[in-house]
Amino acid sequence: MLISEKQALTERVGMLVQKYGNxxxxxxxxxxxxxxxxxxxxxxxxxxxxxxxxxxxxxxxxVISFYSFLSSKQRGKNIVxxxxxxxxxxxxxxxxxKAIERELGIKFGETTKDKKFTLEYTNCxxxxxxxxxxxxxxxxxxxxxxxxxxQILKEVK
Amino acid sequence: xxxxxxxxxxxxxxxxxxxxPKDPSAIGGSITVEINxxxxxxxxxxxxxxxxxxxxxxxxxxxxxxDLCFAGVCRLCVVEVEGMPTLAASCSYPITAPIKIKTSxxxxxxxxxxxxDLMLSEHYGECYSCIRNxxxxxxxxxxxxxxxxxxxxxxxxxxxxxDDSSFSIIRDLDxxxxxxxxxxxxxxxxxxxxxxxxxxxxxxxIGTFLDKQLADVICINCGQCINRCxxxxxxxxxxxxxxxxxxxxxxxxxxxxxxxSPRAAIGEEFGLEPGHSMTFKMNTALKRIGFDAxxxxxxxxxxxxxxxxxELLLRLYKALVNKDESxxxxxxxxxxxxxxxxxxxFYPEYVGHLSxxxxxxxxxxxxxxTYYAKKLKLDPxxxxxxxxxxxxxxxxxxxxxxxxxxxxxxxxxGLTTRELAKMIKxxxxxxxxxxxxxxxxPFGDASGAxxxxxxxxxxxxxxxxxxxxxITGDKAEEVFDGMNVMPVRGFxxxxxxxxxxxxxxxVPDLIKHLVPNxxxxxxxxxxxxxxxxxxxxxxxxxxxKAGGKFSQCHFIEFMACPGGCLGGGGQPxxxxxxxxxxxxxxIYAEDAGLELRKSHENPHIIQTYKEFLTDGPCGHTxxxxxxxxxxxxxxxxA
Numbered sequence: 001m002l003i004s005e006k007q008a009l010t011e012r013v014g015m016l017v018q019k020y021g022n023x024x025x026x027x028x029x030x031x032x033x034x035x036x037x038x039x040x041x042x043x044x045x046x047x048x049x050x051x052x053x054x055x056x057x058x059x060x061x062x063v064i065s066f067y068s069f070l071s072s073k074q075r076g077k078n079i080v081x082x083x084x085x086x087x088x089x090x091x092x093x094x095x096x097x098k099a100i101e102r103e104l105g106i107k108f109g110e111t112t113k114d115k116k117f118t119l120e121y122t123n124c125x126x127x128x129x130x131x132x133x134x135x136x137x138x139x140x141x142x143x144x145x146x147x148x149x150x151q152i153l154k155e156v157k
Numbered sequence: 158x159x160x161x162x163x164x165x166x167x168x169x170x171x172x173x174x175x176x177x178p179k180d181p182s183a184i185g186g187s188i189t190v191e192i193n194x195x196x197x198x199x200x201x202x203x204x205x206x207x208x209x210x211x212x213x214x215x216x217x218x219x220x221x222x223x224d225l226c227f228a229g230v231c232r233l234c235v236v237e238v239e240g241m242p243t244l245a246a247s248c249s250y251p252i253t254a255p256i257k258i259k260t261s262x263x264x265x266x267x268x269x270x271x272x273x274d275l276m277l278s279e280h281y282g283e284c285y286s287c288i289r290n291x292x293x294x295x296x297x298x299x300x301x302x303x304x305x306x307x308x309x310x311x312x313x314x315x316x317x318x319x320d321d322s323s324f325s326i327i328r329d330l331d332x333x334x335x336x337x338x339x340x341x342x343x344x345x346x347x348x349x350x351x352x353x354x355x356x357x358x359x360x361x362x363i364g365t366f367l368d369k370q371l372a373d374v375i376c377i378n379c380g381q382c383i384n385r386c387x388x389x390x391x392x393x394x395x396x397x398x399x400x401x402x403x404x405x406x407x408x409x410x411x412x413x414x415x416x417x418s419p420r421a422a423i424g425e426e427f428g429l430e431p432g433h434s435m436t437f438k439m440n441t442a443l444k445r446i447g448f449d450a451x452x453x454x455x456x457x458x459x460x461x462x463x464x465x466x467x468e469l470l471l472r473l474y475k476a477l478v479n480k481d482e483s484x485x486x487x488x489x490x491x492x493x494x495x496x497x498x499x500x501x502x503f504y505p506e507y508v509g510h511l512s513x514x515x516x517x518x519x520x521x522x523x524x525x526x527t528y529y530a531k532k533l534k535l536d537p538x539x540x541x542x543x544x545x546x547x548x549x550x551x552x553x554x555x556x557x558x559x560x561x562x563x564x565x566x567x568x569x570x571g572l573t574t575r576e577l578a579k580m581i582k583x584x585x586x587x588x589x590x591x592x593x594x595x596x597x598x599p600f601g602d603a604s605g606a607x608x609x610x611x612x613x614x615x616x617x618x619x620x621x622x623x624x625x626x627x628i629t630g631d632k633a634e635e636v637f638d639g640m641n642v643m644p645v646r647g648f649x650x651x652x653x654x655x656x657x658x659x660x661x662x663x664v665p666d667l668i669k670h671l672v673p674n675x676x677x678x679x680x681x682x683x684x685x686x687x688x689x690x691x692x693x694x695x696x697x698x699x700x701x702k703a704g705g706k707f708s709q710c711h712f713i714e715f716m717a718c719p720g721g722c723l724g725g726g727g728q729p730x731x732x733x734x735x736x737x738x739x740x741x742x743x744i745y746a747e748d749a750g751l752e753l754r755k756s757h758e759n760p761h762i763i764q765t766y767k768e769f770l771t772d773g774p775c776g777h778t779x780x781x782x783x784x785x786x787x788x789x790x791x792x793x794x795a
Contacts (some may be wrong), residue, residue, distance in 0.1 A: 056344060062354055
């Protein structure tokens, strides 16, 4: 990483710490902020957050690894999460999954080459009455069919 | 460690911690509870576990450790509390009401058995081939609860790669039971922060930053995590096989140096109570194993005092008389390799403050392959130099690239106390039955000043004994009662002492060429501090950074491990405060019984300066062999 890039990251993290405070409980809001804007939290940012909150980098990494909505690896611009819980499974999640995989050309857990989409499973989102359901970024789509899912993804592109 | 449970508690939870009253006899200071239908009175806020232990009621524990804060994660210590719908973890249940506790009901026993069965179902490996066989808390619990088969099955496949990247510590996650003792040790006790729980649910494992290997993260190799691991998930890198093959090779001259702390602790491996000093029995055992010569690391501890003490006096002279502002004060000790690496990582801008004198182990290594080889007309390439240390970081230290000043690797192998005990057992020797024998010449027996290096405050005490005599000309035993420098003894995390120098004497011959007279220290106050455990070191370093009280000190002793070397990561398991105290008593008692208790009076030291280090302390030869430099490492991981 270039020094100028590092400086920019340090500055950004510094501003977040100013915004949310430097107590241990500020950790999750700071990480969520970075995650929301940049889709993942770089190694360097993790260490900067740790330095400014006076905790250890491994504690930051531990928190990130615990929550599925925080990521320490680079992901696509859009994150598609398909529900894998039992109601969605019964209502034809498998077909939707196949259609999405075909549309994006990747398997679950992967990111497209152009870094536009990351595809993964999620557990129950509480949409069992309208299953199968998926989330694209922070928006929930329900009562999916293979066609509808593909259409949604096309619009996102 | 009064506030061990409050260290890093989130702000929101702090009010929930029950503080024990200062005076339990005051009204409301204590409370009467019923444990197994027996009435007992305990101070308010005592945990159920503590109350039971005080009343000789055994409760099994796994994640609980005397040195660490509560975790309450293993659920093995559950007990029944009347009126509570679920079982309560006794280790983290403070008593604040007159409750009724039952510690051995069918419900409790079944729950505990299930916890053990569940741990075993995920615990890969066989006890026979485990380094902790017969000293494993999980194994002991399985026996205690009569486990005869695997109720919930048993994992058949390895799930994790063994991480053997470090010179010192091996992590075998398949044996981990997720008690998080290592995490609490690394974060709370040592403030190094290498290990944390990574992932969630059944994927949880103890990992490092970005799941890197141990050699690639900021580990100081102190091995405190090893001492607290209940199973074989963390252990030192064993090198006993290499040493056996060196011993069995007739062309090799295998020598060993023994540090003071292993002697005070190795008896524990042979079933003795903590606090038995085995120095001279160990010498015999080492000879019988087949080492060609056995030396006392205390000899180079004495040498360290002369070199480090002279360096301190020179620094003070330069700063006070020559007004040289580039002189770095306070001077830090450099005997503890864990501390040295801690400083290199976390406070790299302060490496200039470290004494350039090597640790006693490395000084000995450099002397063995030069002075000793010359004296005995040996080929230094045929000398295999081993060191018994209470320490896992010493394994890293002897592999540092800068530790090759003799032209060869100065120390070839660093052995821990545990490894040596294993070798002694393997050789069919029962240590307590050995006759006594002395150390070999030309280094002979060393002084008591070198011996107390093993206890926190020991380096400082040894230095003070010599420096006071150097400057004032008074005998140390007259200045300090029984030559015991009490202000630097004891187990408080940070100790501070001041010594007033009101009169001065003549400069001793040994350093006459360096300092013309002592007039410049007359009336001065020598300020010193003693710190053990890197969490305490962090506090002191932050104070120095902020220009506080400790930045005014002249000399600070730092030890990475709680209690100093005797609580080191290579010492017999278990370790707790009580055991550390007993080991310290053993070392102090041995020191008090010695004739020779001052480093500069050691005749072998005087002889070495006459014969070999002819340009005196901090001279050219000394600098080449006995001093080193440090690496600025920083704490960022790329």
